[in-house]
Amino acid sequence: MRPLTMAFTIALASIALSSRTRARDPLRIGVLAGLAAPGSPDAAPCPKGTLPDGNVCVHLPGSEEGGEDAPVVAGSHFERSGRYAIYDQIPRRPDRPADYDLYRYPIPPFLAGGHTVLSGYDLDRPDRSQRRGLTIRAVGHGGVDLPAPKGTPIALVALEHQQGDADVVYVGKWAGTTIFLRQTVREAGQLRDYLVMFGHLDHVAPGIVVGARVHEGDVIGFVGDTGSPELVHLHYETRRVRDGVDLAGKTASQMTDGSVSVVCDPRNVLPLKDEK
Numbered sequence: 001m002r003p004l005t006m007a008f009t010i011a012l013a014s015i016a017l018s019s020r021t022r023a024r025d026p027l028r029i030g031v032l033a034g035l036a037a038p039g040s041p042d043a044a045p046c047p048k049g050t051l052p053d054g055n056v057c058v059h060l061p062g063s064e065e066g067g068e069d070a071p072v073v074a075g076s077h078f079e080r081s082g083r084y085a086i087y088d089q090i091p092r093r094p095d096r097p098a099d100y101d102l103y104r105y106p107i108p109p110f111l112a113g114g115h116t117v118l119s120g121y122d123l124d125r126p127d128r129s130q131r132r133g134l135t136i137r138a139v140g141h142g143g144v145d146l147p148a149p150k151g152t153p154i155a156l157v158a159l160e161h162q163q164g165d166a167d168v169v170y171v172g173k174w175a176g177t178t179i180f181l182r183q184t185v186r187e188a189g190q191l192r193d194y195l196v197m198f199g200h201l202d203h204v205a206p207g208i209v210v211g212a213r214v215h216e217g218d219v220i221g222f223v224g225d226t227g228s229p230e231l232v233h234l235h236y237e238t239r240r241v242r243d244g245v246d247l248a249g250k251t252a253s254q255m256t257d258g259s260v261s262v263v264c265d266p267r268n269v270l271p272l273k274d275e276k
């Protein structure tokens with residue numbers, strides 16, 4: 001353990017002891033609720049390599065963990081109930097760069113240093129490194145969080161090797177106001193459907209209804225904080241639809257069920273900046 005991590009762990013352990021949470025592991029990173037928005041000067045301290053996001057500290061893109069932090073069992077964590085769950089997920093492929101800044105996103109960068117991603121995909125991390133708050137309400141993060149001013153337009157990014165347009169398959173409540181798209185890519189010689197989710201929208205753009213087709217660059221909605229009050233950001237998540245499954249006619253909860261789609265590191269399908 002690095003000295004800084006050790007010091008912070010001790011500090012957090014005392015916070016955990018004084019709280020009524022059921023913290024199982026003092027290494028879990030939590031900060032007190034009621035934080036200022038991420039990136040603001042009032043934000044509570046988080047350890048080096050992380051930023052506050054709501055009541056959790058999240059790993060900065062590119063902050064590498066090694067040694068004892070290396071994943072032991074990928075795709076597993078303690079659920080909020082305390083149950084240890086191992087689930088399907090598709091981690092980043094080794095041929096895809098780890099650096100989030102090398103990819104194109106549906107909104108421009110608004111973080112200091114030209115970064116776009118505040119909070120990355122962490123389901124491939126060891127349990128204790130996945131994001132969670134003191135209340136352990138949120139466990140793990142299957143997408144990327146892109147902070148932006150409220151009302152920022154969200155423009156569709158075609159996935160790498162995408163075939164055809166995107167289809168709107170759901171508009172409604174999920175992570176706040178959310179749009180689900182189906183985007184089909186050619187992957188290893190076959191066509192695969194991806195479910196791509198845009199969460200916490202302030203509102204949806206005109207014409208974005210189930211069945212609409214969306215092209216690269218089309219504005220589909222606007223960044224907001226629905227379902228994440230005062231934490232204005234876009235939650236962007238990709239899930240690979242299981243082979244042979246048709247999303248048509250399915251509800252949001254059916255589409256995100258593990259029998260229909262599998263959560264996937266977005267870096268596997270997002271286009272790189274120097275490609276078009």
Ligand SMILES: [Zn+2]
Pocket residue numbers: 141143144145234235236
């Ligand atoms: Zn998110």
